Amino acid sequence: MDPIPLILAIIGVVLLVLILWAIVTYNGFVKLRNKVEEAWRQIDVELHRRHDLIPNLVETVKGYAAHEKGVFDDVTRARAEAVKSGSSPAQQAEQENVLSSALARLFAVAEAYPELRANQNFQQLQAELTNTEDRIAAGRRYYNANVREMNTKRETFPPSIIASMFNFGRAEYFETEDPAVRASPYVNFSADRDRFDAE
Template sequence: MNFATVVALVVVVVVLVVLIWVVSAYNTFVRLRNLIQEAWRQIDVELHRRHDLIPNLIETVKGYAAHESGVFEAVSQARAAAIQPGSTPAQQAAQENNLTQALGRLFAVAEAYPQLRATENFVALQHELTNTEDRIAAGRRFYNANVRELNTKVETFPANIVAGMFHFSRAEYFEVTDPAVRAAPVVDFGQGNA
């Protein structure tokens, strides 16, 4: 083999290695994008389930506290805003936070009516809503983990070159901004009453 042949072989090998790496990086970005879309669709299913439970919850509470129409209207408006399609994850998170706050006011109203809290329908709806909230939280963790992985790939060298070439960009997190959710729990063992 002469020197020109060796150089040509080295160039071909280097080009093949780079090409294989580019294809691999591209496929990784596609896989991550698809995982994020799948995770978002699962969150969307659970959000729709949550939204479907709310009218029944409002009607149940209305039977005991009909004079609390402002609270019912606030929950209905927050629900209507939350079910609007086409929102980004950040916009959806803000709408869901508003809905959570409105539901908190509804449950505060329910606390004033012991007969309501004792009804099977209310207890079942509250339990179902709690289970749905847990599934949303699990879905949010899975979604955000995939977003973190994609965002890290998009920002790190040399994968960011492939991301730029094929227009892969950062994804948005689905984050809770409700201060009540983010606040540290307060533990009181009754010592402040002494």
Template structure:
């Protein structure tokens, strides 16, 4: 074998290695992008469940505190905004933030009505909402972990070369801005009266 043929074989092997690496990187980006989208859809399902529970919760509270119209209007407006179209996870997080704050005010109203707190329907709705909030929090952690992995790969060299070539971009985190509402509102009815715990 002449030196030219060996050089061509070496170049061919190097090209094949680079090609296989590029294909592997591309497929990795596709997998990560799909994982981020799938984990967002799981959050979306739980958010819809949360939005569906709120009208029933409001109706139950209205049965005991119908004169609290301002609170009901705030919750309804925040629910409509959160359930409406959004531009992405950050926008959804901001709207969910407002809804969580409005729900906190609704639960504060409920504290003033012992008969409401004792209502089986209210207790069931509250438990379902708390369960849904927990599932949203777990989904948010899973989604954000996937976003972090994708974003790291998009930004690190040499995978970022493939990302730029094929248009893979950073994904948005789903985060609550206000630390006071990072946890779901939870009522704790101890022997001394209700406490709104965040």
């Protein structure tokens, strides 16, 4: 019996398996890249909504605290930088962190004006902005999960071979430096314990 046809058949099967694996792996990378891009577009929509709310918020606060020009200028400048398109997720995150810091100063100014805090327009804008911030945070979590999945697959062997052959690069995370987001929650049970002991 001639072993050459058997060897050729085995080589053919191995090549077929390798080709199928390469196709499946490549398609998996394409799917992950598209999920990352889709998740980024969702964040981008919410960021635009946030940017659109800010001028109305600034104008409302100006009506009560016109002498706080420096704060208004900081918010306006930070918004202008954040609105610029073409930024990578890391650059966009940095710009959004600057904007969040400027908005925090704007809300600190608003705290000094009880009439402003009671203003219906201000309350509505503040609620819309808070709602938008929550959606951005949810979008950031979804986006970063997809980025992690893409980068992990890209760096593991053997899929890394396909990633390097077809130039599937690392995706960037969208991270926040907002202390309110990064801070650990503070829990204090002493008041409850004192109340429990008193009972």
